Amino acid sequence: MSNNDSPIKSTGLHIGEAAPGCKKTDPMLVIDHVKKSFGGLTAVDVEHLEIPKNAITALIGPNGAGKTTLFNLLTGFDTPDTGAWEFLGTSLSGVPSYKVAQMGQVRTFQLTKALSLLTVLDNMKLGSKNQVGESIFRALFPGSWRKQDAEIELKAIELLKRFNLDAKQADFAASLSGGQRKLLEMARALMTDPVLVMLDEPMAGVNPALTQSLLGHVLNLKKEGMTVLFVEHDMHMVRHIADWVVVMAEGKVVAEGPPETVMNEQAVIDAYLGAHQDTDLGVVTGRISIIDQEKDK
Amino acid sequence: MNFLSVGNPKRFLKLVVVVFTALIIGLGLLVSPAQADSIGEEFDHAVLGNVKIKGEPIGGVRIMVEGPSYSAEVLTSDDGSWLIGVPTKDTYTVTLDQETLPAGIAVLEGGASQDVDLGLSDRVVKNFFIGQGERNEVSFFDQFVARLIYGINFGLMLGLASVGLSLVFGTTGLSNFAHGEMVTFGAVAALILGTVLQVPIWVAIPAAVILSAGFGWSLDAGLWKPLRKKGLGIVQLMIISIGLSLTLRYVIQFFIGGGTEQLPGFDSPKITLFGSVALSVNDLYSMGISIVAIIGFALWLLKSNTGKATRAISDNSDLAAASGIDVDKVVRLVWIVSAALAGLSGVLWAYFRPGIKWDMGTQILLLIFAAVTLGGLGTAFGALIGALVVGILVETSSLFIPSDLKYVGALVVLIGVLLFRPQGLMGRKQRVG
């Protein structure tokens, strides 16, 4: 596991000043005027946002800032009221979620979605794209899919080894611990050979022993040329691995920039303090201490 | 969950609608009047007769027979005779379609629709007195108003049953398929008290409602609460309610048999309101009782502490529990209220149909579901409005479509609402996921 104390950060991602909606040198996702409201409440209202390619971008913000909703909108799991967004130059407006995934933009969920009554190996094999045997007509003729299925199995076992899950491959996913399910979900996402990996709170509910290995996996994704966009509440993790941080509050992007600078910004502090009534106080105080430390430096 | 994210279904939907319409029209073209003088001869029982005027037979007159679970029609043969076999010894309504009589001829006595009772013999002869006379034409407006009033009456009693189902769904998430049997239970309790034990009916009905309430209590205490504690999923609970529905339905059949029973005083005199619109005394009582019960229920739900707690649990069960509401106690009360209202609805419906049958609750279960979904699942007042809409729709639709298809309209509405507005008429779109 290549998990150094200070991972190499990507720099020079943006053009001009690091302000909300600033241009990126090589954007993977470009979002314009995406708006979504539920009843009278505006959940997401993003003017312009670009996600840099081959970098790890963290999406942070207090609870109810619209991070997960934005995730849902970008992956086609929800439809915005207005707005457009592009993935590697292709417009994704109105594209159903499964097609978004086929284009190489894969996501995980805040509440882990392990397929409990399938074995770990079957979970993995489901991730693979363009399987012949997944067509109902070819499914009846094992000759047409056996060979491909064997190859997929090899690839799955390979990945399971990397994630230390190979010993569990024959078990039902239901028997895994919470952290192992997170690992499985990430490994399964990698089976789709994604370009952009979107992780919704990958660390939530994971015990500290597994946190290090998960961090290592996320960093590896970048090494292998993938782009990562993740939502996270753990500020230590964000500072540790993110190359770029986007801060959301009340549906809007209020700040973005490299982690070292963005957390000092008044807008970010306001976002958290202004929202503290909606947030768990313990979490808020934790966050303030991080921000204070940054100030002291 | 997000139902609308995959693909664009509109194109498919259009195609589906076109195909379906074509099918219906196609079936319609195949329909022509039956040229038979007898139907259902394989049944053991039959209603039969002769249509003659001054000894001259009239052929091609349409005769319809409608009973609690069976309906059929024939045209009289050239010698004026007709026969309709019926499966059970029930009370049937025989109707002579005056439109098919020659001009200037009408039914002179007893009206064009008359009841026959097969209680005593296997075959009953029903002849109509016809002759030269003014046909008592009922104007469309009068028919419509009469149907509308019936619809409101039916809707109100449907509403009594629906609010209970809706409350149970709101507080426990259970789609209770045994709710129909709770309706039957009330009617059967009134039957046993009123006819077997000979209790005066004005005592028997309240007592039946109290028994229903007790029945609701025992269902929750004996079955649903232990299952909630066991932590079963909603699908499991739903299938258990189906098992319960089968059990109760056949237990009721075990005791009262497969026939139709009548409550005391089911044959009340009619009061003419205006024109040809007439209502029976029972109908008027029924509407009055429904309205009083609904107002009482509304006051309980809006004003009392337990009513408020019920709404709080429907809104957010965990939050309600966290703020100190005893969820189990409130759910218990919800079952009691729900069963009492369903029981009352059963008694009133037994007068409306009229008659009590072991599967009567099952017959309207889907209408109750339709009412509840129409109003927005889990909202009690929505269910009430949904019930009125369904009741009026069912009764008035028989003016335009064959009366044995009158429930179809309500079922189509049920499906339509779930497809296009699953939050119901009253519910608001909510943030999901």
Place this chain on the structure above:
Amino acid sequence: MDWGTIINNTLAGLLTPTTIAFALAALGLAMHFGFAGLLNFGIAGFMAIGAYGYAISVLTFGFPWWGGMIVGIIGSILFAILLGIPTLRLRGDYLAIVTIAAAEIVRLLFLTTAFTDVTGSADGLFGYNNAGGFTNANPFPPGSYGWGPWTYNSETLWVLTFGLGVLAVCVWFLWALMRSPWGRVIKGIREDEEAIRALGKNVFAYKLQALIIGGIFGGMGGIIFAAFANVSPGVYVTSITFFIWTSLLLGGAATIWGPVIGAVIFWTLQAFLSNILPELALAGILPVSGTQAATLRFVLVGIGLMLLVIYRPQGIFGDKRELTFVK
């Protein structure tokens, strides 16, 4: 007590056209609910469309028997599409209510006097097996076949052989599908359709395919039932749907053989109870009348269904770990 007759009739229940028809319908539900997680409460509607499609196309349109059966199957496919396209996006329990309502609409349309010429209304349809040539296609010469409780005349033997053949094909079909990657996606959808969508699978298309396959099985069940008995609208009521559910859950919803064995157990038990309960009543052991005794067996079905779901939701043959009630 005539134990000989009771045992004989019970054993005969092991293999009847009814058992085969219901095994087929239960197999369809296994596809829908056990594997794909679709709460279909309208399997009676699929059966009715299969049966009426066969009978009507023979009687009204003069189709040969095999043509009529194909029409019945096409009818079930169309019903699946008609039902599936708008409803497969609905939550599980909504789907249950929509399917049960749709099946009732189908039944009421077959029952109404408005279409008597075509549907026979409450009388149902008969004579199509002769008219369409199914009876004549019987390869067995007249006579008595089999032994003991399993003695059949050549007509029944023909329906049984035909039905078992159809059942065998359907069982193979389901088995072949469920061991394939297609089956893996279907099971994944049962577990969590959003996760499958996030992996780039067109969940809606898979669900529709599953609904169609199960619907064909259900329609075949109706056709086999029609090949043996008359087509009567009184059969395709919601109770039948629930009996099939009971059979399915008895055998184990997410298994291939479970629904078949469940249907066999269900109908053998029914045969046993419908024989022994009136006998017990007659002998004075049960203090009830004969009709009451006949009603008792349905009470037992209801109680059985409840106990099954509460204490053994995976069925007799299901894997305890592979519970199907995940949601």
